[in-house]
Amino acid sequence: MTKNVEVLALCKHRPIAVIGAGLVGAGWAVVFARAGLTVKMYDTNIETTHTAMRLIKEQLSSLSDHGLIDEDPGTVAARITPVPTLNEAIAGAIYAQESVLERVEVKRGLIRDLDACAPQDMVVGSSTSGIPASEFSLGLPISPRVLTVHPVNPPYLIPVVELVPSTQTSIESIEFATSLMNALGQTVVHVRKEVEGFVLNRLQAVLLREAWALVQEGVVSCEDVDKTVRDGLGWRWSFMGPFETIDLNAPQGVADYAERLGPLYQRIAQSRQHDSPWDAGLIENVASQLRQHLPLSELEERRAWRDQRLMEIASARRTKQQ
Amino acid sequence: MTKNVEVLALCKHRPIAVIGAGLVGAGWAVVFARAGLTVKMYDTNIETTHTAMRLIKEQLSSLSDHGLIDEDPGTVAARITPVPTLNEAIAGAIYAQESVLERVEVKRGLIRDLDACAPQDMVVGSSTSGIPASEFSLGLPISPRVLTVHPVNPPYLIPVVELVPSTQTSIESIEFATSLMNALGQTVVHVRKEVEGFVLNRLQAVLLREAWALVQEGVVSCEDVDKTVRDGLGWRWSFMGPFETIDLNAPQGVADYAERLGPLYQRIAQSRQHDSPWDAGLIENVASQLRQHLPLSELEERRAWRDQRLMEIASARRTKQQ
Numbered sequence: 170m171t172k173n174v175e176v177l178a179l180c181k182h183r184p185i186a187v188i189g190a191g192l193v194g195a196g197w198a199v200v201f202a203r204a205g206l207t208v209k210m211y212d213t214n215i216e217t218t219h220t221a222m223r224l225i226k227e228q229l230s231s232l233s234d235h236g237l238i239d240e241d242p243g244t245v246a247a248r249i250t251p252v253p254t255l256n257e258a259i260a261g262a263i264y265a266q267e268s269v270l271e272r273v274e275v276k277r278g279l280i281r282d283l284d285a286c287a288p289q290d291m292v293v294g295s296s297t298s299g300i301p302a303s304e305f306s307l308g309l310p311i312s313p314r315v316l317t318v319h320p321v322n323p324p325y326l327i328p329v330v331e332l333v334p335s336t337q338t339s340i341e342s343i344e345f346a347t348s349l350m351n352a353l354g355q356t357v358v359h360v361r362k363e364v365e366g367f368v369l370n371r372l373q374a375v376l377l378r379e380a381w382a383l384v385q386e387g388v389v390s391c392e393d394v395d396k397t398v399r400d401g402l403g404w405r406w407s408f409m410g411p412f413e414t415i416d417l418n419a420p421q422g423v424a425d426y427a428e429r430l431g432p433l434y435q436r437i438a439q440s441r442q443h444d445s446p447w448d449a450g451l452i453e454n455v456a457s458q459l460r461q462h463l464p465l466s467e468l469e470e471r472r473a474w475r476d477q478r479l480m481e482i483a484s485a486r487r488t489k490q491q
Numbered sequence: 492m493t494k495n496v497e498v499l500a501l502c503k504h505r506p507i508a509v510i511g512a513g514l515v516g517a518g519w520a521v522v523f524a525r526a527g528l529t530v531k532m533y534d535t536n537i538e539t540t541h542t543a544m545r546l547i548k549e550q551l552s553s554l555s556d557h558g559l560i561d562e563d564p565g566t567v568a569a570r571i572t573p574v575p576t577l578n579e580a581i582a583g584a585i586y587a588q589e590s591v592l593e594r595v596e597v598k599r600g601l602i603r604d605l606d607a608c609a610p611q612d613m614v615v616g617s618s619t620s621g622i623p624a625s626e627f628s629l630g631l632p633i634s635p636r637v638l639t640v641h642p643v644n645p646p647y648l649i650p651v652v653e654l655v656p657s658t659q660t661s662i663e664s665i666e667f668a669t670s671l672m673n674a675l676g677q678t679v680v681h682v683r684k685e686v687e688g689f690v691l692n693r694l695q696a697v698l699l700r701e702a703w704a705l706v707q708e709g710v711v712s713c714e715d716v717d718k719t720v721r722d723g724l725g726w727r728w729s730f731m732g733p734f735e736t737i738d739l740n741a742p743q744g745v746a747d748y749a750e751r752l753g754p755l756y757q758r759i760a761q762s763r764q765h766d767s768p769w770d771a772g773l774i775e776n777v778a779s780q781l782r783q784h785l786p787l788s789e790l791e792e793r794r795a796w797r798d799q800r801l802m803e804i805a806s807a808r809r810t811k812q813q
Contacts, residue, residue: 299755321723329723356722358715366759368711369719373733374756375697375763380733389690393680395732397691400678401643401651403728408800410717410725411695411702416781417794424778431769433621434696437688441697442764447753456746459738472739478730485807 176345177204177352179263184209186262186291188255188279189269190221193296196323197266199228202248203238203325204353210251211258213269218251225249228325235480237326237487259287264349266318268296276305284311292342294318298370301363302335313339318346319367320355326479328356331367372411382441384458385451391458407482498667499526499674501585506531508584508613510577510601511591512543515618518645519588521550524570525560525647526675532573533580535591540573547571554647557802559809581609586671588640590618598627606633614664616640620692623685624657635661640668641689642677648801650678653689694733704763706780707773713780729804 185201187194190212198221201208212218229242238245252258259265265283269275276297283293293315295302306315317333324330330350334343343359350357360367366374380394389397405414412423419426463471507523509516512534520543523530534540551564560567574580581587587605591597598619605615615637617624628637639655646652652672656665665681672679682689688696702716711719727736734745741748785793 327723327726329719331719356718358711358719358723360711360715362708362710364705364708364710365762366755368705368716369723370755371701371705371759372698372716372719373724374759375701376694377733377737378756378760379693379697383686383690383693386684386686388684388686389680389682391734393682394690394694395735396678397651397653397680397694398728398732399730399735401649401680401691402695403725403730403732404649404801404804405797406720406725407729407804408721408725409797410720411699412713412777412781413717413721413785415699416785417790417797422778422787422790423781424774427769427774427777431774433688433692434700435768437693437696438700438764440687442760446757447749452746452749452753455734455749456744459734459745463735463738465744468739468744475727475731475739479726482726482729 172344173348173352176348177206180206180349180352183207183261183263186211186258186265187249188212188258188265188267189296190218190251191268192224193320193322193324194266194268195221195224195228196325197268197296197320198249199225199232199245199323199325200353200355201266202245203229203232203240206248208249209258209260209262210249211253211255215251215253222246222249222251228323231476231480232325235484237480237483255282256286259283259291262288262291264345265291265293266296267293271297271299273300273305276300280306280309280311280315284309287311290314292316292345294346296320298367299365302333302338303363306335307337312337314342316342316346317360317363317367318350319369321369323476323479324355326476326483328354329358329369330355331358331360331369333360333363333367335363379441381447381451381455384455391455392462494666495670495674498670499528502528502671502674505529505583505585508533508580508587509571510534510580510587510589511618512540512573513590514546515642515644515646516588516590517543517546517550518647519590519618519642520571521547521554521567521645521647522675522677523588524567525551525554525562528570530571531580531582531584532571533575533577534573537573537575544568544571544573550645550647553798553802557806559648559802559805577604578608581605581613584610584613586667587613587615588618589615593619593621595622595627598622602628602631602633602637606631609633612636614638614667616668618642620689621687624655624660625685628657629659634659636664638664638668639682639685639689640672641691643691645798645801646677648798648805650676651680651691652677653680653682653691655682655685655689657685701763703769703773703777706777713777714784 184207187198187210190210198208229245232238233242295317302317316338319331321327347357383389415426416423506529509520509532512532520530548568554560555564617639624639638660641653643649669679705711737748738745
């Protein structure tokens with residue numbers, strides 16, 4: 170914990186660069202600024218940074234309404250400065266979070282630019298969800314200081330971040346990013362190999378594949394899959410992980426559980442290969458089921474509702490921790 | 492909704508039989524009694540019903556403390572009568588919930604007994620999680636009135652129940668059980684085919700298989716898997732299902748999402764067969780990781796903590812709905 174505090178103190182003397190000011194970049198700017206850090210925000214399109222500033226002010230105002238920041242939203246927003254060039258963003262920066270377009274040549278170009286002009290000790294976290302950092306960050310002097318720091322959207326509400334080293338990331342960079350993220354109040358998950366989808370999206374993917382397959386086979390409707398999770402499985406998973414959950418579900422803990430239920434789970438796995446594509450007919454089926462309850466025109470409203478619920482959860486958790 | 496109210500009114504004139512008074516049966520007794528229904532509780536071991544009554548009184552008292560029942564716990568408990576014979580349990584009963592031992596010959600024997608002496612219109616819901624009702628309920632006059640009504644433990648806190656017809660269950664019986672469960676405040680999920688693990692356990696199973704595999708490959712620790720769900724994925728799943736979640740995660744909804752991310756999910760599925768057993772070494776690895784944070788001796792305490800958290804969620808939801 171001392172280490173986290175030290176790193177945060179260090180970061181207060183030097184700016185944080187937020188590179189790429191879309192939804193993800195804007196979310197990161199909030200995370201850094203609410204912790205008291207100075208943020209320089211850059212995007213190849215200057216207009217995007219202005220849009221981001223408007224969004225950030227709205228988000229900070231919502232956070233304030235839910236008791237999720239203690240300072241005035243204006244005070245926090247004032248720590249974020251849109252800048253017109255990459256050089257201005259990284260001048261003196263101790264850490265850069267890049268959230269540019271999810272295309273390997275774009276990421277590679279950016280890392281090359283950073284290599285040319287970033288401070289010699291600046292660490293770079295990439296928000297990439299789909300491209301391992303090893304595909305765009307190797308073979309340069311900066312390489313040991315680049316790693317994946319993958320957030321869930323929005324990072325100022327949902328704490329988990331996946332830290333994934335490339336094959337050339339140094340231990341020091343991982344340690345720095347870990348301390349920084351912990352100090353910011355994020356929950357760090359260490360992913361030790363660059364597997365596709367990292368951990369969070371892999372776990373989501375297998376559950377989704379099974380859900381789609383069950384709908385395809387006519388076993389269950391989309392609405393009933395949603396009910397199964399929302400009013401069943403998801404309750405425990407909102408405060409305990411899957412291992413913690415099964416550890417409590419057999420008298421002698423997880424090993425006991427594995428012995429009792431492992432064979433059932435293996436049979437379920439064997440019954441399904443999961444590797445067929447979601448074809449057009451299935452997508453049409455799922456979409457039409459969902460559109461019955463929620464017209465496309467109401468998606469935006471529904472997103473706002475979701476964000477409200479997430480804020481309530483964050484707020485309840487914050488109260489508990491204080 | 493009118494139908495649910497009608498069914499509940501009908502049930503108030505005739506008792507509900509709870510057969511098998513272990514943890515699951517006792518939980519069901521609470522669900523019926525708190526809705527104002529008269530419950531006759533039977534177990535082949537009379538001592539088990541007395542233990543169940545003590546447990547039920549504790550549970551009702553907890554529910555009352557969390558504002559989850561409006562009546563006095565004693566008033567609710569008084570609706571539940573342990574009886575020494577199966578005949579007394581089902582005399583005049585409109586519905587029986589069986590939660591006897593999860594062994595096919597035990598279930599089959601019970602259904603045969605019920606066939607011989609239950610009221611001609613009594614519907615039987617089985618709490619089976621692993622044995623499809625078609626394996627123990629076919630070929631008898633009572634068969635059209637037997638179906639799976641699979642709860643999550645404890646059913647008085649977690650609302651979801653899976654309704655699964657056998658190959659001989661009548662539509663009327665499904666409709667009756669649906670109305671009854673809805674009237675009791677449970678969330679009904681219709682599982683249309685008797686697939687192994689039904690829906691809830693299948694969804695849990697695939698996520699667990701992936702989690703175990705990632706630990707086996709050294710990608711991530713058990714603790715970090717738990718964090719990924721508890722501080723990431725699980726937040727949304729506590730109030731939205733997986734389809735609802737992805738529907739909001741692409742500008743044009745679920746079809747748009749499937750087009751963007753379907754290929755990634757397919758690659759993840761293709762990268763894994765999931766059908767190898769959890770071997771002794773892996774179980775030992777997982778158990779030793781978990782035991783570092785939570786000694787076996789503290790499991791019971793931790794279960795009590797879990798139940799407190801579930802009550803808080805149930806209580807928050809109840810307040811919202813009122």
